[in-house]
Amino acid sequence: MRTNYVFTSESVSEGHPDKVADQISDAIVDLFLSKDPEARIACETLTTTQRVVLAGEIRCKGVYENGQWAPGALEEIEKTVREVVREIGYEQDGFHWETFEFSNCLHGQSAHIAQGVDASGNKDEGAGDQGIMFGFACDETPDLMPATLDYSHKILQRMSADRHSGAAPFLEPDAKSQVTLRFKAGRPVAATAVVVSTQHKEGWDSGEKEAELKKYVKQVVADILPQELLSEETVYHINPTGSFVIGGPDGDAGLTGRKIIVDTYGGASPHGGGAFSGKDPTKVDRSAAYVTRYLAKNVVAAGLARRCTIQVSYAIGISCPLSLYVDTHGTGTVSDHVLEAAIVSVAAEKLGGLTPRGIRVGLGLNKPIYRPTAAYGHFGRKPEGELFPWERTDLGEALQAAVAQENGKLEPAE
Incomplete structure (x- = not known):
């Protein structure tokens, strides 16, 4: 790595x-x-x-x-x-x-x-499609998300909150952000560039109003990013094309599922290619991506690795996954194949396995909980009530116990 x-x-x-x-x-x-x-x-x-x-x-x-x-x-x-x-x-x-x-x-x-x-007779519920799904976690932020994506999301969430509250009445709904960080020894040490393009009301693209808008955006960035990452060398590009009055669906057509990297890990992890929004939880594009995030996040939260990528694969109509792959990128405290066995054991105990039924029942996914996931990322969010159950970190003890058990199996006989 x-x-x-x-x-x-x-x-x-x-x-x-x-x-x-x-x-x-x-x-x-x-x-x-x-x-x-x-x-x-x-x-x-x-x-x-x-x-x-x-x-x-x-x-x-x-x-x-x-x-x-x-x-x-x-x-x-x-x-x-x-x-x-x-x-x-x-x-x-x-x-x-x-x-x-x-x-x-x-x-x-x-x-x-x-x-x-559908389940029928002796046949369990099968996967809604074939495919590969990835989950990821790292210790770059308290939410165990890649820092570049976490800060990009939070900049826009703050601007949205200010727009809705009236604190920033010059803003309109459409906006994009981009954060570039320099890493040293695997840790973010400096923000080299920040890009924010925001739709605005008429007249906020020149003169004093433009200056006020840019000052506002810089203050939002300063509030979101840790102070030690920002310096005089940080380059800002705020509405670099000039006017941004025409936006949203009037400025560009929109389609479900075109922001899958924004939805997940900002490019810091592989992606299986399947979108989430618009799909019920029998679709493993969605539910398996959630459960692999859940497992990867608990691996990192339990101190078993600083970074963890998990892949699973499915065939349409088949209940059990075809494969499970774990990569801790050289940061694990135990070997990756030990973690794989431990994850299978814990998933069976706590979720009823990694079948579509086990995932959606174990995580409580057959509920109307999805609208809040559709902006500012499906991951790195706060689990509240029935929302974002895959963000809980409640598997630590079970994972550590399973790892100890698997390690015990590897000990040479006396």
Whole structure:
């Protein structure tokens, strides 16, 4: 593992067109799961100038059964979509929550997919698709996330909070951030560059107002990044293209699932390629990525490694994972193959295994908990009540005990 390097991650705000799409898709997931915990949802969203389009495959008791919509279901879906856009804050000529054109192209789930996923007879619930999923954790921040991504998220979260509260009335919903850090001996030692592009109201791109906006952004950065990382050598690029009045879906089309690196680890870890938003928890793209984060975070929180990457793989319709891989990047206190065995043991004990059913039951994923995940990252968040259960660090003792047991098996006989 390299220890001296420069690394960058980016984030985008809740008003970015792709994130608008993600939040709409996850609001639909929450709506259906609130009606039927066993609902099957694969909802994609397109956003563009004054238009939102839903497409995908669904099955939900009381909403869509046997090819028919329940009375009032279509109206409730449209109301949910418009409410998401209203809460984000879009009331612009090019994208307004009350007046955009809405199209619902959702339809029933394929029977051929359903037969592979559903439990029947002696067959357990199978994975909703084939694929590979990764979980990651590191000790660069208290949230056990890559520092470059953690700071990028928090800059935009602060700006969003200020916009909604009225503390920064010149801001509009669309924004992007990017943080570049220099690492020495594997630790961040300096912020070399910070980029923030934020949509703003008319007139805030020149003169005193532009200066005030840039001063505000620099103060947000100073509040978020540790003071020792910032210096006179830190380079700032704030709205480097100039005016940013036209933004959101009016400035660029948005699609569900286009910000998968923002959603996960900012490029610090591999990614299996599958998006999360718009998918119910039988889709292992989502649920297995959550459980591998849960396990990796607990490995680091337990002091068993400073960095941990976990990969699992699945085949559609098959319940058990095809593989489990652990890499602690040379930072582990025990060998990686010992950790692999310990993780399998703990997952079986605490979750009922790494099957789709074990994951979603063990983590409590069959609930309407997904809208909050769709902006500012699915990981590095605070577990509160039923939200973000994969961010808990409650497996430490079990992992340490399992590691000790596995190490005992390796001891030579007397």
